[in-house]
Amino acid sequence: MHKPTTATSSPLYWVIRYLPILQWLPHYKLSWLRADVVSGLTVWAVMVPEAMAYSGIAGVPPLVGLYTVPIPLIMYAIFGTSRTMVIGPDSATALISAGTVGAVVATHSGVTQVAEFVAITSALALIVGIIFLVLGLVRMGWIANFIPSPVMKGFIQGLIWVTIIGQVPKLFGIEGVHGNFFEQLWALIPELVNAKPITTAIGLGSLALLFLFKRLTPKLPSALTTVVLSIMVVSVFDLGANGVDIVGSVKAGLPSLAMPKFTLAQLQLLLPGALAIVLLGYAESLGAAKAASAISGGSVDPNQELISHGPANIGSAFSGGFVVVGSLSKTSVSMGAGGKTQMASLIHAAFIILTLMFLLPLFTNLAHSALAAIVIHAMIGLLKPGYLVQLWKQSRLEFSIGVVAYLGVMAIGVLAGIGLGIVLALLLLIRHASSPPTAVLGQIPGKPAFRNIYRRPGLETFDGLLIFRFDAGLFFANANYFASNLQELIAQENKPVHWVLVDAATINMMDSTAVERLLELLVSLKQQGILIAFAHVRDRLKDKMILAGLVDKIGEEYFFETLSDGVSSFQNNIKEKES
Incomplete structure (x- = not known):
């Protein structure tokens, strides 16, 4: 006897379910195109300098940040369920990536060459993408519920300070040091006397400009404007020949697509960091997607969000990039510019591709101290000093957990810090479960x-x-x-x-x-x-x-x-x- 075909057993149903672009693209209105173009261009103006700057956090050259962006944007537009969320490089996951890859390169390669670091960074993105995809297919979208807000926010606040201290050497043109936040701070204080005057002037000047632009002209793409001005100063006075560390000559063109290679031994070392990135990155991304949907409308499928981050990170890996997750700040920029749909992300990706093909030589004289200033400015904007005070008023226990997560990442390192945060989350869950009201x-x-x-x-x-x-x-x-x-x-x-x-x-x-x-x-x-x-x-x-x-x-x-x-x-x- 022939079994009737139901809606959910139809092949078309499953295609549309796993390719959300087929749900909105056929109904796209041309009247939305102008707003999406403006949004795509606006996010491009923010993403270009930030992607290059966040490369420094990930420990890779600035060009890698631009390689990271286009394919993930296209993949999320195809597989993502949020109408307006923007996916891309993120400071927190970039820092975890740097720590994870640094340990692998130091342990297995015997060298610290840039090419090796970039290769393992892309391998990590591939592993992260596979984990995202598998978790999504087995419908584990609930995993984000296991990081309570005090752990998540405490960890992020501590991570901000770790990121800032890591950029200070580039800002002043001095030698960087390894160790936790407090060890780096202690070592950097006496090193400040060796700061390079011109590099310091560019770094602090860029930082001052960023704050000034934000205060006086908030609608101006301050990071891109600062990058342009710093390039002009370095070019006019030929500061690259006078000891200022610059990006240097880069060849225009798209990245070559290739599958990252890694050994089984390297996989074992990369896996803990990859899991940490997935857990933290997914929690951030889902929060951004839900916040965007609350404003722009539509619904977010947590399981499909996991799936969408799979091809996005795999695509980044094949283009030689690093890990990507949903970004609330860039999503806010897109929505503020009037973005209606993921068409804005596709347009944004097109602008990045054009940048790679034709505009890269313009960044030759970009000073690393200016990029460090962009990172530090972005991190300061994320600081919420009143959060712990508010938490203290609400719950002493949650305050204590938030402080431990905050100080943990600063005192024992990023990976150990997020591990401590997860343990705290589990202990909190066990406590609530074992002694309910x-x-x-x-x-x-x-x-x-x-x-x-x-x-x-x-x-x-x-x-x-x-x-x-x-x-x-x-x-x-x-x-x-x-x-x-x-x-x-x-x-x-x-x-x-x-x-x-x-x-x-x-x-x-x-x-x-x-x-x-x-x-x-x-x-x-x-x-x-x-x-x-x-x-x-x-x-x-x-x-x-x-x-x-x-x-x-x-x-x-x-x-x-x-x-x-x-x-x-x-x-x-x-x-x-x-x-």
């Missing part, structure tokens, strides 16, 4: 409503009855807490407890460990002469309890639709005993 409930007089007696005065309680609410599913991590907390509350009651009525409205699951612990609790309560009853039990949970034999042990008659029904049954039971 509980409450003793009382009835609002004259109403069939019950509230926490410790948060609302004047509630009616019933002698001999303890109404207990457990605000989580019951499973191995919190089953013991459920039992011990209930026993503690029973012991704290002024009068003997005869019944415990559990409000199960917030208990949505129960595993085998919880079942075993409940059976033990039933025996313990029975020995104390206490009966246990349940209200608001969901059907699926009730089925689980029936299969586990809990309903037989407790008694079907002690399962109630509402708390009011349970209270009435308790009162009737007491009256029967008294009579």
Whole structure:
């Protein structure tokens, strides 16, 4: 018998699902084109200098930053679900890339040549892209939920300072040092006396211009303007011949496409950094995509976002670039310029390609100190000194976690810092899961409503009855807490407890460990002469309890639709005993 074809089994359905460009491109309006062209040109003006500057963070030549951009933009336009998000180089992931690749090159190559570093950097982008793609295909879009905001923001704030201190040597034309933030800071202070005057003047002058432009002409592409002015100064006075470190002669043209090569031993060393980039980068990207969609409309599919970052990073790797993720700052620039769709990203990619083909010789006299100034200015703009103060007011525990993540990345390094952040996130998750909120409930007089007696005065309680609410599913991590907390509350009651009525409205699951612990609790309560009853039990949970034999042990008659029904049954039971 022929099986009818459903919408979800149609090949066209799956093609459209995994190629979101087919959802919006056929409906594209020519009236949007002008806004998308303006947006693409505006983001180009921001991306060109930033991509070259962020190359310095990643430890590769400025030209690599431009090689990184076009293919990821095209890939995200094809595979991404956000209408307006811009993908590209990112300071945080670039810094993790530099640390990861630096360890591999030092360990395996025996050299520190630029070509080797660039090759391994591209290999890392390839690995990151494959991980993104695999995670998306197995629908693991939920992984971003496992980095709580205090860990994420604390880590980013610490990373900002690590990035800034790494750019200071380029700003002043002095030798850079290795180590954590504090080690670099301690080593740099005495080195400042060796700063090159002309390099320092260009660096600090560029930094001053960036702040000035931002304050006086915020709509001006300040980074590109600063780059142009610094190139003019270096060219007019021939400062490259006078000790100023410049980009140097670069050949115009598109990058050659090739698959990065790496050994199995290098893969093993790159993998931890790649996983860190995926976790942090995806959290940043998903946040940017959701923020953009909240303004421009449309929906974001977390799993498809993972998939879209796969081809984007693989494309960057094949063009000799480094890792890319969604950028909230560049997305804001695109939307501020009126960008309507991902056509703006395709136009932006076209401008970058034209830059590579025809404009590269113009960057020959670009000073590295000017690029360092662009990075430092961008990082200072991301600083949020009031965040920890706000967190302190909201939660001391989350404040402590934020501070540990903040200082961790500065004190023990980027990779170790993000590892510490992930461990903190897991510990926080375990803490919340193992000891969720509980409450003793009382009835609002004259109403069939019950509230926490410790948060609302004047509630009616019933002698001999303890109404207990457990605000989580019951499973191995919190089953013991459920039992011990209930026993503690029973012991704290002024009068003997005869019944415990559990409000199960917030208990949505129960595993085998919880079942075993409940059976033990039933025996313990029975020995104390206490009966246990349940209200608001969901059907699926009730089925689980029936299969586990809990309903037989407790008694079907002690399962109630509402708390009011349970209270009435308790009162009737007491009256029967008294009579």
